[in-house]
Amino acid sequence: MIFTENKSIAEILETLGAEKNIFLLACNGCAEVCETGGESALLGMKAELEKAGKNVTGTALVDFLCNKVLVATRLAREMDKLKQADSMLVMTCGVGVQAVSRIVDIVVHPAANTVSLGGLQGLWPSDERCQACGDCALDYTGGICPVTSCAKELLNGPCGGAEDGKCEVDPERDCGWLKIYERLEKIGRLENLKKVYKPRDHSKMLPSQDLRKTSFYDLEQ
Amino acid sequence: MTKLKEALMAGRFVVTSEIGPPKGVNIDEYIDHAQAIKERVTAFNVTDLQSAVMRFGSLATCRLLIERGMEPVLQMTCRDRNRLALQSDLLSAYGLGIENILCLTGDHQKLGDHQGAKGVFDLDSVQLLVAAKKLQEGKDLAGNELEGAPEFFLGAVVTPEAEPLEPHIIKMEKKIAAGAQFFQTQAVYDAQKFKEFIKQTSRFNVAIMGGIVILKSVGMARFMNANVAGVNVPEELIEELKKDKEKTKSGQTGVEIAIRTINEIKDYCQGIHLMPLGWEDKLPAILDGAGL
Numbered sequence: 018m019i020f021t022e023n024k025s026i027a028e029i030l031e032t033l034g035a036e037k038n039i040f041l042l043a044c045n046g047c048a049e050v051c052e053t054g055g056e057s058a059l060l061g062m063k064a065e066l067e068k069a070g071k072n073v074t075g076t077a078l079v080d081f082l083c084n085k086v087l088v089a090t091r092l093a094r095e096m097d098k099l100k101q102a103d104s105m106l107v108m109t110c111g112v113g114v115q116a117v118s119r120i121v122d123i124v125v126h127p128a129a130n131t132v133s134l135g136g137l138q139g140l141w142p143s144d145e146r147c148q149a150c151g152d153c154a155l156d157y158t159g160g161i162c163p164v165t166s167c168a169k170e171l172l173n174g175p176c177g178g179a180e181d182g183k184c185e186v187d188p189e190r191d192c193g194w195l196k197i198y199e200r201l202e203k204i205g206r207l208e209n210l211k212k213v214y215k216p217r218d219h220s221k222m223l224p225s226q227d228l229r230k231t232s233f234y235d236l237e238q
Numbered sequence: 239m240t241k242l243k244e245a246l247m248a249g250r251f252v253v254t255s256e257i258g259p260p261k262g263v264n265i266d267e268y269i270d271h272a273q274a275i276k277e278r279v280t281a282f283n284v285t286d287l288q289s290a291v292m293r294f295g296s297l298a299t300c301r302l303l304i305e306r307g308m309e310p311v312l313q314m315t316c317r318d319r320n321r322l323a324l325q326s327d328l329l330s331a332y333g334l335g336i337e338n339i340l341c342l343t344g345d346h347q348k349l350g351d352h353q354g355a356k357g358v359f360d361l362d363s364v365q366l367l368v369a370a371k372k373l374q375e376g377k378d379l380a381g382n383e384l385e386g387a388p389e390f391f392l393g394a395v396v397t398p399e400a401e402p403l404e405p406h407i408i409k410m411e412k413k414i415a416a417g418a419q420f421f422q423t424q425a426v427y428d429a430q431k432f433k434e435f436i437k438q439t440s441r442f443n444v445a446i447m448g449g450i451v452i453l454k455s456v457g458m459a460r461f462m463n464a465n466v467a468g469v470n471v472p473e474e475l476i477e478e479l480k481k482d483k484e485k486t487k488s489g490q491t492g493v494e495i496a497i498r499t500i501n502e503i504k505d506y507c508q509g510i511h512l513m514p515l516g517w518e519d520k521l522p523a524i525l526d527g528a529g530l
Binding site: 170185194210219 | 316317321343345346348349357359360361362363364365368379395396397400401402404405406408409411412415416424467468
């Protein structure tokens with residue numbers, strides 16, 4: 018069970034910026050339980066976006082967005098609507114957003130912050146994708162997490178340590194920021210790198226009281 | 239205003255050098271080395287636990303330089319301190335008379351001699367510049383008012399031979415936006431590549447000082463090529479080091495290469511930053527040879 022909290026509508030609209038045509042994709046797994054995904058949250062978000070003057074080109078609900086096979090198969094039916102979209106707003110955890118960004122070549126925006134992994138990392142079989150930092154930056158980095166892909170968790174671009182695209186810590190490890198650079202270039206968002214990104218708010222890593230009342234924490238008692 | 243700031247702002251060609259404090263308390267001989275060349279150098283950088291190796295501190299060494307009549311550049315990395323400690327050390331530095339600050343990310347702890355240490359990286363180099371600039375404006379990073387604001391001359395680093403270069407140029411631009419007024423570069427060996435870098439960054443209108451590391455041996459050149467990111471000693475230079483073993487061992491080959499590099503790049507930058515790595519006694523010959 019992965020715990021997520023909605024980003025504010027103001028923050029989401031700010032990250033969408035001038036993008037008018039949005040495809041909405043929501044997770045029906047853990048995010049449904051946290052009310053950051055699921056059908057009612059999806060419809061709520063659609064209404065909010067339309068109220069703000071956006072055009073929702075299509076919506077899809079997938080049981081587990083961290084399962085790339087499910088995502089790829091489901092989105093194959095939505096190609097037309099995806100092509101009309103300037104970007105995609107993804108209502109799920111950090112693992113799910115990264116899974117989606119590996120499948121589509123358009124900009125993905127996270128609609129939530131991931132605050133606790135609650136003992137499970139998502140169905141995507143990897144334990145290094147999301148650290149539940151509570152302050153999701155995937156929007157700005159093209160769907161590749163700088164917190165987990167950079168050994169120094171840098172937020173403002175590569176350090177001087179990468180050699181031939183590999184990290185100074187381990188010559189087998191890709192430089193996360195080079196991956197982010199290549200991804201942003203591919204989706205036409207290199208200007209994202211010019212933003213001076215603020216220091217992380219580490220206090221957001223603590224799950225809220227509301228989340229701590231959910232079944233997972235009860236079961237742990 | 240610091241001498242470094244005054245000289246760079248006036249458009250003069252500036253020479254800086256560097257001290258890497260020892261592992262232990264025998265700092266005096268390092269200060270003596272600096273003293274011996276102080277007339278030829280505007281300021282001395284003091285590295286901050288370089289290569290993630292635990293050593294005598296940068297802040298204390300900077301103060302010792304001031305007491306001996308030299309001007310320091312305090313290097314600050316983000317590896318070992320969180321945002322509270324970094325800001326506090328910036329205030330302390332100003333209180334000790336240190337105003338030139340070079341902001342860096344810092345090598346990863348895994349490269350050093352305490353590999354199991356927890357790396358902090360609470361801020362990155364860009365955010366550290368933002369923090370220093372805010373302190374100058376009388377506020378801390380959280381927006382709280384200060385009782386008295388410091389004044390700094392802020393610098394940063396860039397790797398002119400990085401591949402690909404574009405993300406580093408974008409980051410350099412961010413460092414300028416965040417408050418960097420001068421840059422010292424990673425060691426330059428390929429003047430052509432350096433000139434290309436200068437061409438791409440001339441629109442930034444900021445003082446750039448080319449980094450010079452004296453080549454001591456073939457082994458050192460090969461080591462840097464394999465292990466130091468963004469440093470590329472071309473094969474011709476390695477051949478030159480190989481040719482006359484005695485001359486290389488005495489340092490003469492390294493000195494000649496450094497002079498040649500400086501002469502090739504000096505019309506394209508606003509100064510040079512010499513990193514002698516123990517060969518301080520070679521600096522006068524290099525500066526003489528380059529007419530500086």
